[in-house]
Amino acid sequence: MSWTDERVELLKKMWTEGQSASQIAKELGGVTRNAVIGKVHRLGLSNRAGGAAEPAKPEPKAKPEKVEAKAEKPAVQPAAEAPEPKPAAKPAAPVQAAAPVTTPARKAIIPAGQPLPPQPSANEIDPAALAKVGEIEKHSKKLSLMELTERTCKWPIGDPATEDFWFCGLPSQAGKPYCEAHVGVAFQPMSARRDRRR
DNA sequence: CCCTGATTCGC
DNA sequence: GCGAATCAGG
Numbered sequence: 387m388s389w390t391d392e393r394v395e396l397l398k399k400m401w402t403e404g405q406s407a408s409q410i411a412k413e414l415g416g417v418t419r420n421a422v423i424g425k426v427h428r429l430g431l432s433n434r435a436g437g438a439a440e441p442a443k444p445e446p447k448a449k450p451e452k453v454e455a456k457a458e459k460p461a462v463q464p465a466a467e468a469p470e471p472k473p474a475a476k477p478a479a480p481v482q483a484a485a486p487v488t489t490p491a492r493k494a495i496i497p498a499g500q501p502l503p504p505q506p507s508a509n510e511i512d513p514a515a516l517a518k519v520g521e522i523e524k525h526s527k528k529l530s531l532m533e534l535t536e537r538t539c540k541w542p543i544g545d546p547a548t549e550d551f552w553f554c555g556l557p558s559q560a561g562k563p564y565c566e567a568h569v570g571v572a573f574q575p576m577s578a579r580r581d582r583r584r
Numbered sequence: 585c586c587c588t589g590a591t592t593c594g595c
Numbered sequence: 596g597c598g599a600a601t602c603a604g605g
Contacts, residue, residue: 389596406588421598423589428596432590535587557586 387416529555
């Protein structure tokens with residue numbers, strides 16, 4: 387694959403949006419995240435934030451490599467102070483579908499005026515599955531939204547309105563957005579709903 | 585271990 | 596210019 391105009395554009399777009407190099411690579415196809423990063427650098431759009439101007443990386447790595455006569459270029463970036471008044475554009479939620487099925491089976495109406503639907507209410511969910519969830523949630527990694535990846539369970543735990551909120555974060559398996567335990571309660575086969583002429 | 589971007593350097 | 600290998604970190 388080569389960097390056609392379109393591909394470069396998509397790259398720019400996604401990079402600007404805050405997508406990770408690997409995500410971009412996947413989207414483009416035919417390239418690795420390294421390729422993407424390399425291209426990004428060549429295009430000169432390495433940093434996406436406006437404020438965080440990494441001053442320098444004076445890492446005098448004394449590597450026993452062969453002698454390298456590198457002519458280091460003086461600061462390439464004219465150091466854009468950028469006293470931008472705007473609060474550094476936050477990359478909108480990168481993870482899609484952060485609104486999981488909180489209530490797998492909400493047939494039972496919640497009392498009234500009770501704005502508390504968060505906890506995966508147990509309805510007719512396999513008790514075993516529920517127990518499993520209760521168990522694993524104790525060991526959840528409590529990841530924040532930012533820390534979620536495509537391979538971490540995105541099951542929300544706690545009340546989003548409070549500090550007691552986090553995501554399961556346990557390793558999710560191939561494709562699924564949740565860990566095994568949560569997949570169990572999230573995707574109910576089709577038990578009780580016996581008839582339903584669809 | 586999973587992931588992130590950054591850099592180097594042979595091609 | 597390209598990107599694998601490597602580096603440095605979370």
